Amino acid sequence: MTETNTQKCRIAIDAMGGDFAPKHEILGAFAAMKEDNSFDLILIGDKEKILEAAIQENVTIDDKMIYHSSQIIDMHDKPTDAIKNKPDSSLVVGTKLVREKKADAFVSAGNTGAVAAVSTLLMGRLQNVERPTIGSYIPSKNNATFVFDVGAFVDVKPNHLLGYAILGNIFVKELYNIQNPTIGLLSVGEEEEKGNKLVKETSQLLRETNLNFIGNVEGRDILNGKCNIVLCDGFVGNILLKFGESVPGFMKYLLKQHSETSLIEKIKIGLFKNTLKKALSPLNPELYGGVPLLGVNGISIIGHGSSSPLAIKNMIIRAKEMYDKNLLTKFEEALKHYAVKK
């Protein structure tokens, strides 16, 4: 019964969220519809601005696809004040549509903290979820590594990490077709006695489940793809994610520095540029469909403020996949099964 969802999926897009809104949102939405026309799209935002951008970008928008909202939440808005101060913002209106079952998923490249907070407050949490979590795909040697949490909460307890493991397990299993995803607990050494208090207590909890927990993993094990799910608090995960995101830029900087040492090296680097770009393409975060907020009673996908149309398209496709595979019901069943301790 819960295997797949046969109803047509309705995806609400925060058309005013990203740094290049509504342009990238419109282009991304249209690219998604071109790839897969089996879902309905709702563009939330300033109707006039959306239509204006559509004309500029030469795409035709049906008036009925737009759901007008007059306000915009930007990077300076405090996440917790968003609902009270900007009730008619595209973010609040979009998540409300999911809450009221008028949409099945919400996709936004807006203020991450605000999207997470508003989604949690308006969609509510799934039963047995104390803390929702943001998971991020990390390129690795196994092509299916996710880090939970990358920033939803910086101070957590062992049972929160256990909850992330249960949600992440379903997510990776269903979307990456991995039967029994391996789960590692991020620490400073593989040995059980290494780590801080949070790690030691969480390790104990995880061992009591039948999840595929492989024990502590170290910083180097992430890129090496030692496991599918890397568990850590949002403080560590957020720092790691941002560090990782800065790696390609730093490589580029080193190549540029070196190209200035001699003309021959400069020419060589110029000739090699394309090959290098292709080789490092798995590092491109735009391919991974944003970061899902798991544990809320709805599908909520968050993207970088600078999301390109490609990134937006992939976020929409990812949201649809989560809907089609009926992930929310599967999350609930798994949470009930493990009966997360409080």
Next chain:
Amino acid sequence: MTETNTQKCRIAIDAMGGDFAPKHEILGAFAAMKEDNSFDLILIGDKEKILEAAIQENVTIDDKMIYHSSQIIDMHDKPTDAIKNKPDSSLVVGTKLVREKKADAFVSAGNTGAVAAVSTLLMGRLQNVERPTIGSYIPSKNNATFVFDVGAFVDVKPNHLLGYAILGNIFVKELYNIQNPTIGLLSVGEEEEKGNKLVKETSQLLRETNLNFIGNVEGRDILNGKCNIVLCDGFVGNILLKFGESVPGFMKYLLKQHSETSLIEKIKIGLFKNTLKKALSPLNPELYGGVPLLGVNGISIIGHGSSSPLAIKNMIIRAKEMYDKNLLTKFEEALKHYAVKK
């Protein structure tokens, strides 16, 4: 008076510490003496094995340079049991020489936790130091970025991080000739209100000093070289360091994967290999002279188990530099000046 040290420096080397001991230790020591003959060298370890390796490597060792010790601490020894269980190990004997003022510095590629624990216990801590710290150079756009702490302690308090800042400040100032090193506190956002409890309280403490504290920094700011000293607890620092160390191997993996997509790409990558190696050479951790343990009453430098002769050489040169510049006295003066709160 404290500007420089005019006494001849005596450096004790743990000849049995690394994975390739005593071979790499001997070769590294001789390379260091070739580069700088103004210090005395003491090779601590099994005399017979050291002489045997010296013959194999075709280097001449004066008997007097060897300080015999019969035991070896390996990666499986518990750091805290090292002194009791293996009192005649090269690690315990070497740090004791520093304690007894028979040597000025100790250099080891042995078990990091054991070197840190034994150095702390036998050399003792400098006055006003509650927690020693291990700092690691991180390649960055400013060429002088250190992360403190990368693994000495996983659970810390705000005044410990303040102590790291004071020690790191002197270290970077003296060894990198930077007048007023910039200090950043690693967090999940630049805004003062972002971060966990430790960050918020430490931020407050740092603002009360006249250290060049620039506020919170994020994961991406490390490689971008936003500051010279990045403060975090040893849990976060150790995970980051190991993640960073795995980046070059992952790049190599991606290039190899791509080279298998076509013969032309394979040839291109083959031709570019050397240029890439040179361009990415700043990432080579062997250049940076190991990781110093700061806050102990002696100079103690720790290297990777897999340290090459080049790495060992640079660790010795770094130890000598710390001695010549009289860092211990400067640390003590700075700690007194800031009167670290307990």
